[in-house]
Amino acid sequence: MLRFPGGLYRGSMELRPPDPPLSDRIVSLRPWTLDDVPAIAAACDDVEIARWIHALPSPYRVSDAREYVVSTESAWKDGLGVFFAVVDCASGDVAGSIALQVLDRELANVEVGYWTAAPARGRGLTTRALRLLSDWALREAGAQRVQLRADVLNTASLRVAEKAGYTREGTLRASGFNARQGRRVDYAVFSLVAGDAT
Template sequence: MAPTREQPAAHPASEPHGHGLRLCRWDADSDADVAAWMRGREDPEFRRWNTPLKAVTGFDSARDSLRTQAASAAAGDCVPFRVTDAGSGTTLGHIGVNAIDRVCRVARVGYWVLPEARGHGVAARALALAARWAFAELDLHRLELGHAVGHDASCRIARRCGFPYEGTLRGAMFEAGRLDAFRDVHLHARLATDPEPGMP
């Protein structure tokens, strides 16, 4: 059966699409992709809730970051997607299926949305789309989502997309902007056998 807007093809090169979005691969050789990645990773709201081991601090480091991510994807450790508007192709944010464990069939999902795209349900729609793709394409059994305690918007998105709260992980991520202090994380997860929620 040919893929539809609401049922992406299960193929490594596929670009999942539906809910008004298309999930594309990032291109480290594209200046437009690098600029969007830089804006997302340098955004104060992103930095409030995330502390990468290596921060993006300008165009060159953004390109290096994308290339590092591409190498990780080539090794099968993650599948990163650029979230775009299905009609215009405008970049709206990022969603990645990360820390893929093919033995236990589990992975972690993470996402961010550019400032101008917030407030339009982009993260929830991208999460619903990526989760469906990950279960079908990667044959995962469990998809986890963790966010810093206090990130209420991410908590709502997770629940809306069928990722119930499972508990609090103590000291499981770095404090904002620090690599020497930790904060607690809310863990959400969805199983392949869970009923799929309605469109976010």
């Protein structure tokens, strides 16, 4: 670790699996396994996910889910991303997905992304998962900044960010392109930084 006048500089951050696994007893986060493929395929073949996460295939097939799980396994090994199933502790079912990807290893900047299966929405599970993962990233994993971008039209996602305590910094106007909708996307940018953690 290097020291700079402004504080600690983490050097080359690597994300490793939390031990013990993250849980608030309502949701728990664990790495994906191939057993989750049917649940991922069922959840991601969904209009809202297709609308807001335009990089995902639509229709979404079992083979897409399998490819995703395999890709997360290799990203975990590289230390450049952590990809979790969000499990509803009451039922044991997969409720959704949450992931962090390293944006800048030297600066320890990471970005978070998520989706939640339609039947599990509206119960606060995504907000819980986001709080758990952000807290771990900043307190345990060495991240200095967790960034979250959401389409300014994606009201539910904007609300999740606010509820999880993120600060809205501004808008990256026309910074994305939603090929499915044929429009450029304004992204609201939020962050949680190490100094915000309570």
